[in-house]
Amino acid sequence: MRRTARHLGRAVSLKGRARPPAQIRAASALSAYAHDRRRTATLTVRRRDHSHSHGHVPEGDPDYEVTFRIRKTGETKTVPAYEGDNLLRLAQRHDIPLEGACEGVTACSTCHVVLTDDFFDQLEDDGDHADDREEDMLDQAFGLEPTSRLGCQLRVDARFDGQVVELPEATRNFYVDGHVPQPH
Amino acid sequence: MLRLTRRAFSSTPSPRVAVVGSGPGGFYTAKYLLRDSKNVHVTILDRWPTPFGLVRYGVAPDHPEVKSVQDDFEEVATSERFSYAGHVFVGHPADAPSHTGPVVPLNDLMNLYDAVVVATGCDLARKLDLPGAELEGVVNARAFVGWYNAEPTFSHLQLPDVSDQLRSVIIGHGNVALDCARLLAAPSSHLDATDIHSTAFEALQRLPSKRLIHVVGRRGATQAAFTTKEVRELTELENAALVIDPAELEAGDTEASIEEGKARPLKRKRKFLDQVAASTNTAEREVHLRFLRRPVAFEEGAKGRLGAVVFEKCVLEGDVNAQTAVGTGVLESIECDLAVCAVGYTASPPCPDGRRARPQDGPAGTYAQVGSRVAPKLYCSGWVKRGPTGIVGSNVADARETAAAVLEDLAASGVAGYGEGTSWADWRRIDGVEKANARNGAPRAKFSDVEGMLDAAKSS
Numbered sequence: 322m323r324r325t326a327r328h329l330g331r332a333v334s335l336k337g338r339a340r341p342p343a344q345i346r347a348a349s350a351l352s353a354y355a356h357d358r359r360r361t362a363t364l365t366v367r368r369r370d371h372s373h374s375h376g377h378v379p380e381g382d383p384d385y386e387v388t389f390r391i392r393k394t395g396e397t398k399t400v401p402a403y404e405g406d407n408l409l410r411l412a413q414r415h416d417i418p419l420e421g422a423c424e425g426v427t428a429c430s431t432c433h434v435v436l437t438d439d440f441f442d443q444l445e446d447d448g449d450h451a452d453d454r455e456e457d458m459l460d461q462a463f464g465l466e467p468t469s470r471l472g473c474q475l476r477v478d479a480r481f482d483g484q485v486v487e488l489p490e491a492t493r494n495f496y497v498d499g500h501v502p503q504p505h
Numbered sequence: 506m507l508r509l510t511r512r513a514f515s516s517t518p519s520p521r522v523a524v525v526g527s528g529p530g531g532f533y534t535a536k537y538l539l540r541d542s543k544n545v546h547v548t549i550l551d552r553w554p555t556p557f558g559l560v561r562y563g564v565a566p567d568h569p570e571v572k573s574v575q576d577d578f579e580e581v582a583t584s585e586r587f588s589y590a591g592h593v594f595v596g597h598p599a600d601a602p603s604h605t606g607p608v609v610p611l612n613d614l615m616n617l618y619d620a621v622v623v624a625t626g627c628d629l630a631r632k633l634d635l636p637g638a639e640l641e642g643v644v645n646a647r648a649f650v651g652w653y654n655a656e657p658t659f660s661h662l663q664l665p666d667v668s669d670q671l672r673s674v675i676i677g678h679g680n681v682a683l684d685c686a687r688l689l690a691a692p693s694s695h696l697d698a699t700d701i702h703s704t705a706f707e708a709l710q711r712l713p714s715k716r717l718i719h720v721v722g723r724r725g726a727t728q729a730a731f732t733t734k735e736v737r738e739l740t741e742l743e744n745a746a747l748v749i750d751p752a753e754l755e756a757g758d759t760e761a762s763i764e765e766g767k768a769r770p771l772k773r774k775r776k777f778l779d780q781v782a783a784s785t786n787t788a789e790r791e792v793h794l795r796f797l798r799r800p801v802a803f804e805e806g807a808k809g810r811l812g813a814v815v816f817e818k819c820v821l822e823g824d825v826n827a828q829t830a831v832g833t834g835v836l837e838s839i840e841c842d843l844a845v846c847a848v849g850y851t852a853s854p855p856c857p858d859g860r861r862a863r864p865q866d867g868p869a870g871t872y873a874q875v876g877s878r879v880a881p882k883l884y885c886s887g888w889v890k891r892g893p894t895g896i897v898g899s900n901v902a903d904a905r906e907t908a909a910a911v912l913e914d915l916a917a918s919g920v921a922g923y924g925e926g927t928s929w930a931d932w933r934r935i936d937g938v939e940k941a942n943a944r945n946g947a948p949r950a951k952f953s954d955v956e957g958m959l960d961a962a963k964s965s
């Protein structure tokens with residue numbers, strides 16, 4: 322795989338340089354999108370899941386459990402998850418109101434989630450922090466928190482088992498708007 | 506069975522909603538109207554034959570990842586309850602003198618549909634009313650963006666005829682200003698594989714390779730509306746450099762600015778700008794990000810064309826989140842062949858009273874004051890509701906709210922449905938069962954209970 326401006330640009334900027342050297346910049350921003358390994362993986366599934374067409378559902382016993390929690394109402398929903406699940410698609414498979422307006426190509430921030438401090442730190446410590454593109458889009462998110470991430474950039478693995486992932490303030494409830502859940 | 510709506514008494518038995526505007530505001534509203542109801546039909550109208558609003562005519566050609574929302578909208582359009590009426594201008598004919606398609610007054614639309622959602626965006630450019638604004642070489646970003654995106658109204662723009670270098674000044678510090686700067690600084694290879702207007706592509710290619718672009722804002726970096734993403738893109742162009750004067754950057758660091766800059770996105774942005782300022786960048790194409798300069802006039806140069814933009818240096822004064830740029834009396838001219846005014850957009854939505862479109866009471870002439878509901882049967886969504894800020898995805902929350910308001914009102918008015926009645930076909934089935942149940946020689950055995958009739962209506 323060709324190294325891209327983005328890969329190297331980041332490595333360079335970590336060393337305090339404002340911009341990568343010219344030969345690295347030669348790869349245009351466009352080709353950077355196309356060659357980014359993570360992005361390519363996201364793009365292999367052309368259409369994103371819709372809440373009514375659940376797309377591909379993995380088979381076999383689930384590997385883990387992840388809990389989604391809506392900050393505003395405190396409602397929670399625990400769902401079975403598989404190794405490698407994209408957190409956005411996992412949520413959508415279970416009718417959890419996480420949007421993916423740009424289809425997971427980090428061009429929007431509609432799949433914004435908030436992690437617990439400990440879990441966020443754990444991912445950071447493991448080197449799985451948000452890259453510049455993700456951070457740039459998080460800047461646009463409603464209700465940004467220090468532990469915010471984009472759901473479309475997170476892949477479920479053992480570390481996600483038992484975690485609580487919060488949907489920020491703008492999310493109203495687990496039901497479609499206008500549908501008022503009946504009291505029991 | 507027959508879903509009984511008020512329209513059951515007319516020829517089309519489902520509530521029908523018209524959405525004016527096929528940009529993200531319109532399409533997201535349509536998406537949630539269709540998703541959250543079983544029978545609502547949605548017609549999107551747009552004055553262009555082509556849909557998607559600013560996703561087609563605003564978003565820069567080198568942002569294809571932003572345009573991927575079109576796939577989502579295409580999917581919305583596959584619904585059987587969706588239809589599109591393109592090349593239809595909604596409003597007063599005087600507001601669309603060059604429109605060659607049908608013009609439908611908003612009142613008529615409101616009589617034809619059960620609800621109308623206005624999602625016409627913020628279509629007007631803010632103008633800089635300064636001496637010399639009429640000089641050849643002064644253009645609005647609205648026109649410049651329209652030109653490189655092949656929007657029919659602006660497809661004939663001419664770039665200045667220069668031989669050794671193109672010097673441009675872009676006035677404004679939003680993302681649109683940086684889009685314009687990037688398009689002017691980008692090498693052909695950067696734009697080659699994009700959907701840029703071919704005439705614009707060729708015109709940009711014909712320009713001298715040497716380019717100098719100043720992007721000038723009245724206030725400091727903390728107050729600038731552009732995002733880190735857009736600034737970063739200016740550092741990633743081949744053969745181009747982003748230049749920031751550290752002293753000018755720091756001149757905006759008043760106590761109030763430091764307080765304002767504490768939010769995470771602003772901290773990141775500042776860190777990045779500091780990095781750029783700290784490096785010495787030169788290239789054949791340079792973009793200079795300039796701060797604390799207020800435009801005061803466009804100056805005439807050779808051949809009666811634009812020669813320079815005159816700025817007044819400013820300082821920041823005022824409280825946190827309310828700082829203004831106050832002139833110091835010190836003037837500075839920046840010589841240029843092209844000036845692009847990118848100082849924002851305003852709304853001028855169609856009016857329900859049959860009069861011409863005009864700005865409303867909200868910020869930037871929007872309906873923002875009123876929320877989703879403008880008047881009975883009239884709603885708004887997208888930029889015309891919220892104002893010209895945020896990214897494509899920012900319209901999602903808005904659209905959900907608008908769709909919910911429409912559906913709630915339709916339900917309350919009975920248009921969305923009183924429940925299930927029976928149709929003539931149901932009667933034919935009941936009739937069949939009654940005949941089948943008849944005693945020897947009798948024509949039928951009549952049901953004496955409604956439940957039995959309804960069961961029979963469901964039989965095949």
Ligand SMILES: Cc1cc2nc3c(=O)[nH]c(=O)nc-3n(C[C@H](O)[C@H](O)[C@H](O)COP(=O)(O)OP(=O)(O)OC[C@H]3O[C@@H](n4cnc5c(N)ncnc54)[C@H](O)[C@@H]3O)c2cc1C
Binds near residue numbers: 525557560594624
């Ligand atoms: C230059 C520019 C670049 C941008 N770049 C980006 C970007 O890179 N990334 C990003 O996320 N966001 C970007 N945005 C923001 C994004 O485009 C907006 O958030 C979004 O388009 C707003 O949607 P809307 O539906 O309210 O308005 P619009 O997209 O403007 O849609 C309004 C629609 O209504 C139609 N219309 C208007 N009046 C009438 C009438 N009277 N009758 C019939 N039809 C009518 C118009 O033709 C248009 O199709 C950009 C905006 C601009 C201006």
